[in-house]
Structures are given as structure tokens and as C-alpha cells.
Amino acid sequence: MNTIVGRSRWTPLLFLAPFIVTFLLFTAYPLVQSVNLSMHQTYGPKTSTFVGSGNFTQLFSDPLFWKALSNTFLFALGSVFLQLPLSLGLALLLDRPGVRGRLLFRLIYFSPSLAGIVFVALLFGPIFEKNTGLLNVWLNSWIGFDLEFPWMERHVMTGLIVAGMWMYVGFNMVYFLAALQNVDRSIEEAALVDGAGPWQRFRHVTVPAIRPVAGFVVLLSIIGSFQLFELPFVLLNNTAGPDNRGLTVVMYLYQTGFEVGDLGYASAIGWSLAILLMILAVGLRLVLQRYED
Amino acid sequence: MEVSPTRRLWMALTYVLLAVTAILMLVPFAYLVCSAFKTNDDVFRSTFLPAGEGLLGADWSRLTLDNFRRLFTEMDFGRHMLNSVFLASVTSILATLASAMGGYALAKFSFAGRAFFTNFVLAALVIPAAVLIAPTYQLLYWMGLLDSYAGLILPGIAPAFGVYLFRQAMINSVPNEVLDAARIDGAGELRIFFGMVIPLVRPMLGAFLLITFLGTWNNFISPQVVLQSSEKFPLSVAISQLKGVYSQDYALQMAGTLVSIAPVLCLFLLLQKEFISGLTSGAVKG
Numbered sequence: 001m002n003t004i005v006g007r008s009r010w011t012p013l014l015f016l017a018p019f020i021v022t023f024l025l026f027t028a029y030p031l032v033q034s035v036n037l038s039m040h041q042t043y044g045p046k047t048s049t050f051v052g053s054g055n056f057t058q059l060f061s062d063p064l065f066w067k068a069l070s071n072t073f074l075f076a077l078g079s080v081f082l083q084l085p086l087s088l089g090l091a092l093l094l095d096r097p098g099v100r101g102r103l104l105f106r107l108i109y110f111s112p113s114l115a116g117i118v119f120v121a122l123l124f125g126p127i128f129e130k131n132t133g134l135l136n137v138w139l140n141s142w143i144g145f146d147l148e149f150p151w152m153e154r155h156v157m158t159g160l161i162v163a164g165m166w167m168y169v170g171f172n173m174v175y176f177l178a179a180l181q182n183v184d185r186s187i188e189e190a191a192l193v194d195g196a197g198p199w200q201r202f203r204h205v206t207v208p209a210i211r212p213v214a215g216f217v218v219l220l221s222i223i224g225s226f227q228l229f230e231l232p233f234v235l236l237n238n239t240a241g242p243d244n245r246g247l248t249v250v251m252y253l254y255q256t257g258f259e260v261g262d263l264g265y266a267s268a269i270g271w272s273l274a275i276l277l278m279i280l281a282v283g284l285r286l287v288l289q290r291y292e293d
Numbered sequence: 294m295e296v297s298p299t300r301r302l303w304m305a306l307t308y309v310l311l312a313v314t315a316i317l318m319l320v321p322f323a324y325l326v327c328s329a330f331k332t333n334d335d336v337f338r339s340t341f342l343p344a345g346e347g348l349l350g351a352d353w354s355r356l357t358l359d360n361f362r363r364l365f366t367e368m369d370f371g372r373h374m375l376n377s378v379f380l381a382s383v384t385s386i387l388a389t390l391a392s393a394m395g396g397y398a399l400a401k402f403s404f405a406g407r408a409f410f411t412n413f414v415l416a417a418l419v420i421p422a423a424v425l426i427a428p429t430y431q432l433l434y435w436m437g438l439l440d441s442y443a444g445l446i447l448p449g450i451a452p453a454f455g456v457y458l459f460r461q462a463m464i465n466s467v468p469n470e471v472l473d474a475a476r477i478d479g480a481g482e483l484r485i486f487f488g489m490v491i492p493l494v495r496p497m498l499g500a501f502l503l504i505t506f507l508g509t510w511n512n513f514i515s516p517q518v519v520l521q522s523s524e525k526f527p528l529s530v531a532i533s534q535l536k537g538v539y540s541q542d543y544a545l546q547m548a549g550t551l552v553s554i555a556p557v558l559c560l561f562l563l564l565q566k567e568f569i570s571g572l573t574s575g576a577v578k579g
Binding site: 009011012013015016018019020021022023025026027029030031033034037045046090093094096098099105107108109110111112114115116117118119121122123124125126127132134137166170223227229230233234237238249250253254257258263264266267269270271273274277278281 | 304307308310311314315317318319320321322324325328336337338340390391392394395397398399402404407410413414417419420421422423424425426427428429430431432434435447448450451453456482486507510511512513514518529532533536537540543546547549550553554557558561562565
């Protein structure tokens with residue numbers, strides 16, 4: 001009996017051990033240390049000076065930080081307000097009763113998100129070229145768009161929203177589609193019998209049913225958008241582009257931490273981003289709760 | 294059954310919209326494949342295949358394998374590909390195993406501290422990666438793990454996300470009676486875990502393995518920060534360097550990109566059903 005009692009006491013902890021050990025070492029400790037680091041100025045990983053809240057006051061008056069923040073914000077706005085409605089639209093089309101080839105369409109829409117973001121950046125390099133790039137050539141032949149339109153030279157963030165849309169529209173659609181397929185058909189049919197039109201059915205049956213998933217997808221794309229880094233960094237050949245037009249918050253963190261070597265200032269940037277994301281997440285929850293009743 | 298003309302019109306419109314979107318999604322891939330087999334001059338001269346007299350109005354004789362030859366002979370892409378395969382396999386297998394173990398402990402044992410550790414996992418889920426980059430780099434420096442694969446693999450061994458997913462999966466799909474019966478029969482805890490629990494969550498296991506494999510394969514910022522010697526670079530870092538050095542050689546870049554994404558696309562095509570159901574299971578049911 002003794003052995004069984006002893007075993008059942010330690011067994012769960014042994015199963016949990018890999019998580020506990022790596023969590024403490026590579027998440028909990030760095031988390032605490034990043035608070036400490038954010039109050040230091042460092043030169044590489046070795047030497048540092050205590051500056052208190054100096055990093056944060058400097059950050060608030062740092063034009064590059066504000067530039068990075070506004071660029072990132074623009075990308076997030078594009079993701080949430082252009083990309084997600086398209087994802088939902090595609091999911092609604094695919095969910096129409098009687099549509100054939102649903103699995104094939106879903107597979108095609110989803111496939112760009114499998115290509116890693118670095119590789120997508122490589123792929124869009126020639127696509128965004130002036131004169132010879134696929135995008136300008138096509139837009140020119142359809143709507144007479146300017147062949148010389150300088151995507152990566154002047155309109156980096158707009159280009160990134162386009163590339164991001166290609167990459168993630170299907171990814172987000174998969175979530176919407178899964179939610180739509182969980183909608184109780186009998187409620188929909190009851191609404192139909194009661195004489196509800198398409199818009200009323202959408203507004204009063206579909207929307208309430210997919211709201212939790214929609215909230216999750218919005219949160220996921222806000223968090224994802226605010227961590228934008230590789231796409232502009234690689235597209236612009238490991239720089240922030242002309243006049244820092246492609247600078248994002250995480251790219252600025254990378255530059256200060258690993259090109260300049262100030263891990264302290266980089267941590268302060270990291271924390272600013274984390275706090276901003278927490279505020280946005282709480283805000284989103286409050287907005288969704290208001291619609292709940 | 295009679296189908297009304299308006300209904301048919303709506304259906305036709307639905308298919309047109311779906312097909313146009315599908316084409317827009319596939320065109321960049323077609324562009325990628327075509328460009329990888331062209332000379333760099335032809336990349337600038339033609340959008341897809343070089344124009345000519347052959348089948349489909351293309352000049353097939355102008356296509357070349359030279360980009361791939363250069364990748365594997367001059368740029369050591371074979372090495373980088375092996376690095377990616379190694380990093381992604383080791384990380385995904387260890388992470389899946391550790392996550393399944395952790396999820397099992399939280400789902401199927403009652404012990405002092407279970408609630409505490411469950412909250413731990415939930416709290417870890419919301420920590421943004423950005424705050425961990427700089428201190429983790431410093432920690433790896435102190436541990437002497439910079440420029441080593443251990444420095445890349447160890448921090449990803451037991452992701453909270455995985456522990457949470459497996460906990461959710463196991464609460465419902467692993468019946469307590471089966472575990473108790475096995476214990477009464479005298480089966481050891483490890484045998485119960487590998488022989489009974491793991492088979493019961495196989496779909497989840499496959500999906501998570503694939504998700505972490507893809508995540509590691511596509512990861513850029515960690516190897517970019519941690520690794521210094523170019524012979525250790527995985528494809529993601531190697532190709533960004535290639536783009537920097539040969540910034541106008543798009544044919545070479547596209548060949549490298551094709552080589553980098555083709556393996557994961559094939560892997561996904563083989564396992565896509567498990568993957569998508571695993572991806573959405575937590576979100577839709579929870």
C-alpha cells in the first residue's frame with residue numbers, strides 16, 4: 001500500500017517536471033529579469049548601469065518609438081478592419097448549404113499561412129517590384145494602376161497589409177468556418193419558418209452564435225499584428241526601410257537590443273508593448289461584454 | 294426538387310467569388326514555382342513562364358535548374374535544410390511529449406498544488422513573447438548556450454499553450470475508470486501513460502506535433518538572435534542572409550524559398566485534416 005500512496009503523490013509532479021523546470025528557467029525568471037533589465041542601460045549582455053525609470057521616460061519622447069508604434073498600429077487596423085471581414089465573408093460563402101468542394105477551397109485559402117513569414121517576405125520581394133512586379137503589372141492591366149507605384153520605397157505598411165492579407169485571410173477563415181458549422185441548424189430553420197429575412201437571420205442567429213470565436217480571432221490578430229517583425233525586416237533586407245517607413249515595435253526592440261546592444265532599453269520597449277496589448281485585450285473584452293446582453 | 298432561378302443565380306455568384314479568391318491565393322505560389330526555374334533575366338522579362346512557341350505559349354527550353362545547383366553547391370543549402378529538419382523534429386517531439394505529460398498530470402491527478410499549477414499555465418499563456426527576448430538572450434549568454442542548438446531547443450520544450458491544450462483534450466477523452474482499472478491490474482504509471490493515455494489523444498498529438506514542427510521550421514527571430522555561426526543557420530535565417538547578399542537575384546531567392554516551403558507544404562497536405570481540427574478544437578469548443 002505504501003508504495004502506491006507514495007507513487008501517486010509524486011507521479012503527477014514528475015509528469016509536470018519538464019514544464020515546471022523549463023517554465024521557471026525560461027519564462028518566469030526572464031520575466032522577472034526583464035523588469036530588472038528595463039531599469040538598466042546595458043552594453044551587450046555583460047555590463048549595465050541602473051537608470052530607474054529613465055528608459056521609459058526616454059521612450060515616451062523617442063520619435064523612433066512613436067514612429068514604430070504608429071506603423072504597427074496601422075498594420076493592426078488593416079488586419080482587423082480589412083482582413084477579418086473578408087475572412088468572415090469567405091466563411092459565410094463556404095458555409096452556404098449545397099456548396100461543393102468545401103474542403104478543397106478551405107485547403108487553398110489556408111495554404112499561404114503555412115509558408116513561414118520569412119519565406120512570404122522573400123516571395124513578395126519581386127511581387128512588390130516597380131515596373132516588373134506581379135502586383136503592379138496586374139493592377140496596371142486591370143485598372144490602369146501606376147506601374148511605378150513604389151510599394152517598398154514609400155508605401156511599406158500598405159504593402160505589408162496586402163501581403164498579410166494573402167497570408168492570413170484563410171487562416172482566420174478556418175476559425176469562422178468552424179464556428180459557423182457549429183451553429184445549430186434547427187434555430188436557423190425555426191427563424192426561417194418565423195419569416196426572418198437573410199439579414200435578420202444573420203443578425204439574430206449567426207452573429208450571437210459566432211461571437212465568442214469572433215472575439216478570439218480579433219484578439220489573436222491584434223496580438224499577432226502588434227508582434228509584426230519578420231515581414232518588413234526581411235522584405236527590406238534587414239533594415240527598417242527608407243525613412244524608417246517599415247519600422248515596427250518588435251523591429252525597434254530587435255535593433256536596440258541586438259544591433260545597438262542595449263538589452264535594457266529593448267526590455268522597456270517589450271514591456272510597453274506588453275502593457276499596450278493587455279489594455280487592448282481588456283478593452284476588447286469590455287466591448288464584447290456590452291454586446292452580450 | 295425545383296430550384297428557383299434566384300437561388301441558382303446566388304449559387305453561381307458564390308462559386309465565382311470562391312473561385313476568384315482561390316486563384317488570388319494560388320497565383321503567388323505559381324509565380325514562385327515559375328520564377329525558381331527561370332534565369333534572373335527572365336524573372337524581370339516575363340511574369341510566369343517565358344513566352345515562346347511551345348506548349349501553353351511558353352518557351353520551355355529557357356527553364357533551368359541552375360538556381361538549385363547554385364543553392365546546393367555554392368550556398369550550402371543542403372546543410373541549412375538538415376539544420377531545419379533537425380531543429381524542427383527535435384523541438385516538436387520534445388515539446389509534444391512534455392506538453393502531453395504536463396496536460397495529463399493536470400487533467401487526471403488530484404494533488405496538492407494542482408489548482409496552483411493550472412493557474413500557472415493559464416498565466417503563462419498571456420505573457421507576450423516580446424518581453425522575454427532580451428532577458429532570454431542574457432540568460433543563454435550566462436549559461437554559455439549562445440550559438441548552440443540547446444539554446445534554441447530548451448526554451449521551447451514545454452510550452453504552456455501545449456500543456457493547456459492537452460489538459461483540455463484529456464479531461465474528456467481519457468476516462469478515469471480505464472486508468473483506475475489499469476492501476477488495480479498493477480500497470481506502472483509510465484506504461485499507463487504511453488500505452489493507454491497517448492493512444493487516446495492521438496489526433497491531438499498529431500496536430501500538436503505538426504503545429505510545433507511548422508512553428509519551429511518557420512521561426513526566425515530566435516535563431517537570428519541566438520545563432521552566430523552561419524553553418525548552424527536553419528533555412529529561415531540562411532535565406533534572409535541570401536536575400537541581403539543577392540538582393541537583385543530574384544530567381545535564386547525564389548528557388549531558395551521554394552526549397553524551404555515545399556517540404557512543410559507536403560507534410561501538411563498529408564496531415565491536413567488532423568491539423569485543422571486540432572487548430573480549432575480549443576477555440577470552438579472552449
